[in-house]
Amino acid sequence: MAAQPGGGARAGVGAGVIRMLGLSKGFGATRALEGVSLDVAPGSFVALLGPSGSGKTTLLRVVAGLEGVDAGELWIDGRPALGLAPGRRGVGMVFQGYALFGHMTVAENIGFGLRVRGRGRAEVRATVERLLALVHLDGLGARLPSQLSGGQRQRVALARALAVEPRILLLDEPFGALDRQVREELRAGLKRLQQELGITTLFVTHDQEEALALADRVVILDRGRVVADLTPGDLVDGAVRGFAARFLSLGEPEG
Amino acid sequence: MRADSRQRSIGEPRWARAGLAALAVAVLVVMLVLPLAVVFTEALAPGLRVFAAALRDPDAAAAVRLSLLVTAIAVPVNTVFGLAAAWCLTRHRFPGRGLLRALVGLPLSVSPVVAGLAYVLLFGRQGWFGPALAAAGVQVVFALPGLVLATLFVTLPYVAAQLIPLMEALPPDEEEAALTLGASGWQMFHWVTLPRLRWGLLQGVLLCTARAMGEFGAVAVVSGHIRGLTTTMPLHIEMLYNEYDLPAAFGMAALLALLAVVTMAAKGVLEWRRNRAVARGQASVLA
Amino acid sequence: MTLARSGAMPGLGLTLGITVACLGGLVLLPLAAMVARAAGTGWGAGLALLSSPRTLAAFRVSFGAAALAALVNVPLGVLLAWVLTRGQVPGRRVLDALVDLPFALPTAVAGIALTTLYAGNGWIGAVIEPLGVQVAYTPAGIWVALLFVGLPFVVRTVQPVLAGLDRAPEEAAMVLDASAWQVFRLVILPPLLPGILTGAALAFARGVGEYGSVIFIAGNRPGVSEIVPLLIVTRLEGYDYPGAALLGAAMLALSLAMLLAIHALDRWGRAR
Numbered sequence: 174m175a176a177q178p179g180g181g182a183r184a185g186v187g188a189g190v191i192r193m194l195g196l197s198k199g200f201g202a203t204r205a206l207e208g209v210s211l212d213v214a215p216g217s218f219v220a221l222l223g224p225s226g227s228g229k230t231t232l233l234r235v236v237a238g239l240e241g242v243d244a245g246e247l248w249i250d251g252r253p254a255l256g257l258a259p260g261r262r263g264v265g266m267v268f269q270g271y272a273l274f275g276h277m278t279v280a281e282n283i284g285f286g287l288r289v290r291g292r293g294r295a296e297v298r299a300t301v302e303r304l305l306a307l308v309h310l311d312g313l314g315a316r317l318p319s320q321l322s323g324g325q326r327q328r329v330a331l332a333r334a335l336a337v338e339p340r341i342l343l344l345d346e347p348f349g350a351l352d353r354q355v356r357e358e359l360r361a362g363l364k365r366l367q368q369e370l371g372i373t374t375l376f377v378t379h380d381q382e383e384a385l386a387l388a389d390r391v392v393i394l395d396r397g398r399v400v401a402d403l404t405p406g407d408l409v410d411g412a413v414r415g416f417a418a419r420f421l422s423l424g425e426p427e428g
Numbered sequence: 429m430r431a432d433s434r435q436r437s438i439g440e441p442r443w444a445r446a447g448l449a450a451l452a453v454a455v456l457v458v459m460l461v462l463p464l465a466v467v468f469t470e471a472l473a474p475g476l477r478v479f480a481a482a483l484r485d486p487d488a489a490a491a492v493r494l495s496l497l498v499t500a501i502a503v504p505v506n507t508v509f510g511l512a513a514a515w516c517l518t519r520h521r522f523p524g525r526g527l528l529r530a531l532v533g534l535p536l537s538v539s540p541v542v543a544g545l546a547y548v549l550l551f552g553r554q555g556w557f558g559p560a561l562a563a564a565g566v567q568v569v570f571a572l573p574g575l576v577l578a579t580l581f582v583t584l585p586y587v588a589a590q591l592i593p594l595m596e597a598l599p600p601d602e603e604e605a606a607l608t609l610g611a612s613g614w615q616m617f618h619w620v621t622l623p624r625l626r627w628g629l630l631q632g633v634l635l636c637t638a639r640a641m642g643e644f645g646a647v648a649v650v651s652g653h654i655r656g657l658t659t660t661m662p663l664h665i666e667m668l669y670n671e672y673d674l675p676a677a678f679g680m681a682a683l684l685a686l687l688a689v690v691t692m693a694a695k696g697v698l699e700w701r702r703n704r705a706v707a708r709g710q711a712s713v714l715a
Numbered sequence: 716m717t718l719a720r721s722g723a724m725p726g727l728g729l730t731l732g733i734t735v736a737c738l739g740g741l742v743l744l745p746l747a748a749m750v751a752r753a754a755g756t757g758w759g760a761g762l763a764l765l766s767s768p769r770t771l772a773a774f775r776v777s778f779g780a781a782a783l784a785a786l787v788n789v790p791l792g793v794l795l796a797w798v799l800t801r802g803q804v805p806g807r808r809v810l811d812a813l814v815d816l817p818f819a820l821p822t823a824v825a826g827i828a829l830t831t832l833y834a835g836n837g838w839i840g841a842v843i844e845p846l847g848v849q850v851a852y853t854p855a856g857i858w859v860a861l862l863f864v865g866l867p868f869v870v871r872t873v874q875p876v877l878a879g880l881d882r883a884p885e886e887a888a889m890v891l892d893a894s895a896w897q898v899f900r901l902v903i904l905p906p907l908l909p910g911i912l913t914g915a916a917l918a919f920a921r922g923v924g925e926y927g928s929v930i931f932i933a934g935n936r937p938g939v940s941e942i943v944p945l946l947i948v949t950r951l952e953g954y955d956y957p958g959a960a961l962l963g964a965a966m967l968a969l970s971l972a973m974l975l976a977i978h979a980l981d982r983w984g985r986a987r
Contacts, residue, residue: 239604239723259723260610272601276623285619286609337610437801438885438903440895445803452798453810455791459863460816462838463828470831505737512733519724522731530978531738537970537977538746539924541944545951545963546745549752554956556748580741604723613725635819642821644927649948662823662927669827669931681824688819695819696812 188215188250189263189340189373196235196245198397205231206242207397216371218364220378220388228397229377230269233343236375237266250340265334266343270350271326273318279305279329280314286337304332307366324355331363335370342367342374348383360386464685471682474675482679490657491664491680494575498647498660499640502579506636507629510587515621518595519603529592535584543581544649547574570652575660578646583639590632591625598624627702631695638691642684746967753964756957764961772938773946776854780942781922784861785915791862792869792914793907799870800877818867822927829860830932854940856932864928865918872914876907876984909984913977920973924966 191213198206206228213219221229234240236247238259247254254262274282283304284297292300305311308328318326327347334342347363348356364387367374378384384391385405393401437445471479482488516522517529535543549555551568561568568574602624606616622629644662651658659667661680668677753761764770798804799811817825833840833850840851850856880903888898926944934940943962950959 237608239607241723258725259604259607260612264608266605266608268601268605270599270601272605274602274605274620285606285611289606289609289611289615289619333605333609438895438898439889439893444895448794449798449802449804452795452802453804455795456810456813458839459791459866460813463825463832463863464816464820466828466832466838467824509733509737512730512737516727516730516734520727520731522727528734528738530974531742532734534970534974535742537920537924537974539926539944539966539970541926541947542749542924542963542966542970543745545947545959546749548951549956549960549963550745550748556751577741577745581745584737584741600724607723607725617726638819642819642824644821644823645925645944648926649951662821665823665827666931674831677827681821681827684821684824688816688821688824691819692812692815695815696808 189213190215190248190250191236191341191373191375192246192248193232193236194246196232196242196247198231198235198240198242204397206235206245209245209394209397209399211392211399211402213373213375215373217390218367218374218376218388220376220384220391221394222378222381222384222391223394224379226396227394229379229394230345231397232394233266233345233375233377236262236341237264237343238262263340264343265337265339265341267327267330267334267345267347269345269347271318271330271347273326273329273333275318277317278314279310279316279318279321282318282329283314283332283336285333290337300336304336307335308332308362322355323351324359327351327359328362331366335372340373342372344374344376346377346379348378356383363387464689467678467681467685470674470678478675479679479682482676483683485676487659488664488676488680491659491661492683494572494659495641495661497572498575498579499637501576502583502640503633503636505580506583506587507633509584510589510591510632511629513588514591514595515617517592519600532588532592533585535581536589540578540582540643540645541649544578544646547578547581547646547650551577569650570658572658574650575647575658578650579640579643582643582646583636586636586639587629587632590628590635594625594628627698631698634691634694634698638688641687749960749963750967752956752960756961760957761961764958765965769937769941770946770962773941773943776857776940777923777943780854780857780861781865781919781925784858784865784922785919787862788865788869788918789911789915791866793873793911795866795870796873796877800874814867814870816867817864822864822925823931825863825928826860826931829863829928830856833859833932851932852934852940854933856934857929857940857942860928860932861918861922861925864925865922868918868921869911869914872910872917873907876910877903880906909980913980913984916973916977916980920970920977923969 191211193209193211196206196209197204209228209232221232223229231240235242236249236254238254238257242255249257249262249264259266274285277285280298280301284301287297287300301314305314308331310325310328310332313321313325318329321329330347344363348359351359360383376384376387389404391401391403391405392399393403440448483492513528513532517525517532548569551557551561551574553562553569555569557568566573568577602620603616606620611619642662643660644666647660648663648666651660651663661684665677665680665684668674668680756764795814799807799814804810830851831837833843833856835841835844835851837851843850848855850859884902885898888902893901924944926942926948929942930945933942933945935945937946943966947959947962947966950956950962
């Protein structure tokens, strides 16, 4: 396995390499994706940035296996992925509304992926404890999602996705409905976690500032096409700002 | 509470508000409560002993058993149908989906007599399959299978009608999350979908059961009225009534009326439970 | 492979298969047999059978009673929906559950109960017959039974619309010094109209095909108080299969037309 930033715990599990070639998809008359090609290196943190309707969420869902495509190819770790079910791609996903199982406790939520794979109760319990500690939610295992704050729910969603040791982490606007302070704390936490675990991460956002703060690489989408592929360094650099701003037509980062 | 009542008002004088309420209650009482009350008074007027004797009559007992049997077959089939229809109509897109959805509601707009007639014309002696069935010695019309089929026709949409709007209101997020976590289709359905549908499913099953027990028109046509063999409870009531045995007829009617009242009460409780769960956020969003 | 390309949700094959099989085998197949039988009689004989005086009278009775019942159910339904949504009645929840009674009560039970109630010596009959109004065993009885059966439809279609109404226009009207009746007539009623029509159409459709609630209280005299479903049963008992099939097919055509109309009304209501 190639050397990964942060390194350590992920060695030998699978690199998390993603290759996309010419992905195209339409919903009726609308073209959601138009010839998207992207190579994602293992362990990198890539932000998919763009206004609503740019296709960034659709792209994420295609990688997850929740949407099909009309044309194009997708490889995950060298294997063709388009025919694979979502559960067999080695991806973990954090949904926009977190999509926690409302009728299950926090512990049951986190342990779900392991339970459906038939792991033993002791193993599940141990993993759940470890993950609760990882996201700083120790002792809250017996709570129901309705009894948690937004920030806590977000962390449960993250822990749940990580429980099955995915090679790739997909996040769909995970900090949307939270207030600024919570958001910034969670951002820092996510960045730290990603570096520690060295897991390939694709992160969808419409917030420019967030993309800058978190990602090593920012891919800008507009109406289904990749229009820019930059590093934060490029974006901060004045020359590119106008270009990015024009395509994004964003005002305040408070999206 | 007072602020609430001010919000509800559109400026009508107090006497008008009270008058309308009184009128509404009067309408409900005259149109609904009185008929219900009549059933029970007519059943119990001749005395409790007559009531009990009427129910112990062998033909009456057979009618009850038959109704229960038909319902016990029809309700599970309709539940499976309801789940399947709700799933493919709300979680998938395919050509002809709108038409299929309209067809699911078709039995509700067809007269039950027409349903029974259709089955007679399909399985009766002069029906499409009549000769084939006669040759095989299988009796559908004027026998249990006919009763079950007619009841199935009439009650088919009941569970689906509860589940479809419910599933439409529930986003597929949790189910998709389960899939990304590696759950198979059945695991997802069992651990995530069904728990969310709990209250709606129960309501549907409840209504379906009440309807199946009380179905009259379709079953009347298909049954042949063979006393003791193919008379369900509603048919038995008709027979007794036409023979002027009012206490016995109303006795059995009272049983069905009681079932109706229990059904309505249970539905109300389920509705309350559902709302409470929503308020607590336990069932995600609207289950 | 195709399924993976069109979306991840599993189970389409199985659930679609079950749905189509049940609908096809339990609903469409028998109806097809009936339509085929009706078509088999040929146009000439068919029309003759359908336009016999007795048949026409039955249609008139069924349609007339159902229409009249649906008509009266409109103000009653709106009244009930209003009081249940905006009123301050004690025991509102119980009253609300009560509205479902015609839906939950077996039709035969309703039939004998209503007959007993409105017969000469019944609770209501004893009061109105001295006044010259006879309900039981007359066409009026049919109307009363259909009134009972159709009551929940208008109430249940209007209630959610009423509950979801934006209060702001009402308040604006009140500030503009509109009377309560004006507020109701000009601000509240118009958005309720699609729901009212849908509910009335549903009640009408149900009323035309109703059997159990009606046959006990109607006189069932051919030409006067005989409803179409009863005529079908009579024909069947007389082994007149073609005649019964024709009537059934006519009723089915009507049901489909009503279904389309209700669907269109529903769409119109949703679009407003």
